[in-house]
Amino acid sequence: MNLRVLALSAALFVVAGLSVPVVRADPASEASVFIETLAEDTVRALTVGEVPRSERISRFRVLFNDHFAVEAMAKWVLGRHWRRADAPERAEYLRLFVDYIVASFVDRFAEYAGEKLHITKAIADDGISATVFSEIRLPGGSKTPARVNWRLDGVVGDFKIVDVVVEGVSMSTTMRSDFGSIIRREGGKLAGLLAVLRKKTETLRTAN
Amino acid sequence: MRFSSTPHREWSLFRALGVLILSLFVTAGCASMPDPTDAEAVAEFEEINDPGEPANRAVFEFNRGLDTVIVKPAAGMYRHIIPPPVREGIHNALNNLRSPVVFFNDILQGEFGRAGTTLMRFVINSTIGVLGLGDPATDFGFEYHNEDFGQTLATWGVDEGPYIMLPIFGPSNPRDAVGLVVDFISDPLNWWATNTDREFITYSRSGTRAVDGRARNYDVLEDLERSSLDFYAAIRSLYRQRRIDEISNGKSSAIMPAPGLSDEPILPGPRRSPDEISISQ
Numbered sequence: 233m234n235l236r237v238l239a240l241s242a243a244l245f246v247v248a249g250l251s252v253p254v255v256r257a258d259p260a261s262e263a264s265v266f267i268e269t270l271a272e273d274t275v276r277a278l279t280v281g282e283v284p285r286s287e288r289i290s291r292f293r294v295l296f297n298d299h300f301a302v303e304a305m306a307k308w309v310l311g312r313h314w315r316r317a318d319a320p321e322r323a324e325y326l327r328l329f330v331d332y333i334v335a336s337f338v339d340r341f342a343e344y345a346g347e348k349l350h351i352t353k354a355i356a357d358d359g360i361s362a363t364v365f366s367e368i369r370l371p372g373g374s375k376t377p378a379r380v381n382w383r384l385d386g387v388v389g390d391f392k393i394v395d396v397v398v399e400g401v402s403m404s405t406t407m408r409s410d411f412g413s414i415i416r417r418e419g420g421k422l423a424g425l426l427a428v429l430r431k432k433t434e435t436l437r438t439a440n
Numbered sequence: 441m442r443f444s445s446t447p448h449r450e451w452s453l454f455r456a457l458g459v460l461i462l463s464l465f466v467t468a469g470c471a472s473m474p475d476p477t478d479a480e481a482v483a484e485f486e487e488i489n490d491p492g493e494p495a496n497r498a499v500f501e502f503n504r505g506l507d508t509v510i511v512k513p514a515a516g517m518y519r520h521i522i523p524p525p526v527r528e529g530i531h532n533a534l535n536n537l538r539s540p541v542v543f544f545n546d547i548l549q550g551e552f553g554r555a556g557t558t559l560m561r562f563v564i565n566s567t568i569g570v571l572g573l574g575d576p577a578t579d580f581g582f583e584y585h586n587e588d589f590g591q592t593l594a595t596w597g598v599d600e601g602p603y604i605m606l607p608i609f610g611p612s613n614p615r616d617a618v619g620l621v622v623d624f625i626s627d628p629l630n631w632w633a634t635n636t637d638r639e640f641i642t643y644s645r646s647g648t649r650a651v652d653g654r655a656r657n658y659d660v661l662e663d664l665e666r667s668s669l670d671f672y673a674a675i676r677s678l679y680r681q682r683r684i685d686e687i688s689n690g691k692s693s694a695i696m697p698a699p700g701l702s703d704e705p706i707l708p709g710p711r712r713s714p715d716e717i718s719i720s721q
Contacts (some may be wrong), residue, residue: 401682
C-alpha cells in the first residue's frame with residue numbers, strides 16, 4: 233500500500249463521514265468491487281423484466297456515461313485528429329461517439345449481463361490505474377469461458393473504465409483502427425468521419 | 441520428417457495462390473505513402489503496416505463473396521440443424537486431431553509443460569473421450585490450448601511482416617502464411633491420408649474446420665460487420681490483436697496501450713503494470 237492511497241482513503245473517510253462502513257484502501261480490490269457493482273447494475277438495468285430496446289438504450293447510456301472515461305476514450309480513438317478539430321467538430325464528435333458506442337454495444341452487454349461474471353484477479357499500478365481480469369461464460373459457448381479484462385483509470389472511489397479487452401481484443405484499439413481508416417479514406421477530414429458516424433448510429437439505433 | 445510426402449496437388453494449390461496474390465499486388469498497386477514530413481502520419485502508416493491495402497481489399501471482397509455464397513450459409517445451416525452437444529463433439533474431435541501439430545509447436549517453443557498437457561489431452565480424449573468427441577481431459581485439469589507454427593516463429597523473434605489478406609484463408613502475414621504451410625505439411629494425419637490415397641480426408645477435415653470455425657464466430661462477426669465503420673480495417677485490427685494474444689498465450693493485455701484520463705490524447709505506448717510481460721511484438 234502506498235501513502236497516497238492511504239491519505240486519500242483517510243480523506244474519503246472524513247468527507248463521507250460514517251456513511252462509509254469499510255475503507256478498502258487496496259486499489260486492486262477496490263477496482264474489483266467497482267466492476268462487480270457495475271456488472272450488478274447492468275444486470276438490473278438491462279435484463280430485469282421485458283425492457284423495450286429504446287429503454288435499454290437510454291439506460292445503457294446512463295451506465296456508460298457514469299462508468300466509462302468517455303472523453304478520454306473518444307480522444308484516444310481519434311488520436312492526432314482530435315487536436316486538428318475545431319470546437320464545434322469536437323462537440324459533435326463527442327456526442328456521436330457516445331451515441332455510436334451505446335447503439336453498437338447495448339445488445340452485447342444485455343446478452344452478457346445475464347451471464348455470471350467471475351473476477352479472477354485485479355492488479356493496480358500506483359493506485360492510479362488498474363486492470364480487473366474476469367471470465368464470462370458466454371451463452372452457447374464451450375467449456376472455456378471468455379476472458380474479459382477491464383482497464384480502469386483514476387483513483388480509488390473514482391474509477392472509470394478506459395478499455396474493455398475481450399480475448400485479447402481491445403474495444404478502444406479496434407475503434408481507433410476503424411475510425412482512423414475512415415478518416416484516411418476521407419482525405420484526413422474529420423467531417424467525413426462525422427458523416428459516416430451519423431449514418432451508422434442511425435442504422436444501429438433503429439435496428440432490431 | 442517426411443516433407444516430401446506433401447501431395448503434389450496441395451503444392452500446386454499453394455503455388456497457384458502465390459501467383460494470384462502476386463498478380464493482384466501488381467495490378468492493384470500499393471497503399472499511397474503519407475507525406476514524409478508528417479511524422480505522425482508516417483508513424484500511423486507504419487503501425488497499420490498494410491502496404492498492399494488496395495490488393496488486400498480486393499481479396500477481402502472476394503473472400504466476403506465466398507463467405508456469403510458458401511461458408512456463411514453452410515455455417516448457418518450447421519448451427520440450425522445440428523444440436524449444440526453434437527457441434528461441441530465435432531469441435532472437440534477437430535481439436536483432438538490437431539494435437540500432434542500443437543504438441544510439435546509446444547516443443548519448438550520450449551513449452552514442455554504445455555506439451556505435456558497436449559499429450560495428456562490426446563491420450564485421455566482419444567480413449568475415454570471416444571475418438572476425441574468428448575473432452576474429459578479438461579475436467580482432469582488438462583485444458584485445451586492452441587499453437588501453430590506462425591506463433592512458434594513469433595516466439596523465435598520472427599517479425600510478422602506486412603498484413604496480407606489471403607484468398608480463402610483470410611487475414612494473415614508472411615510469418616503466419618509460412619506457419620500455415622508448415623502446419624499443413626507437419627500434420628501426421630495429412631501424411632497418412634496422402635500416403636494411402638485418402639486425400640478426401642484432408643479435404644473434408646478442412647471443410648469441417650472452416651464450417652465449425654465460422655459457426656463459432658457467427659455472432660461476433662455479424663456484430664462486427666454491423667457495427668464497424670470499415671469492416672476491412674476492423675478485421676485487420678482484430679486479427680493482429682488476436683495473434684498477439686495467442687502468441688503471448690493470453691498474457692498480452694497488460695501491456696496494451698489504452699486511453700488515459702489526461703487532457704492530451706494519449707499516443708500509443710505501453711502502460712506499465714506490475715507483472716509486466718515481455719512478448720515478441
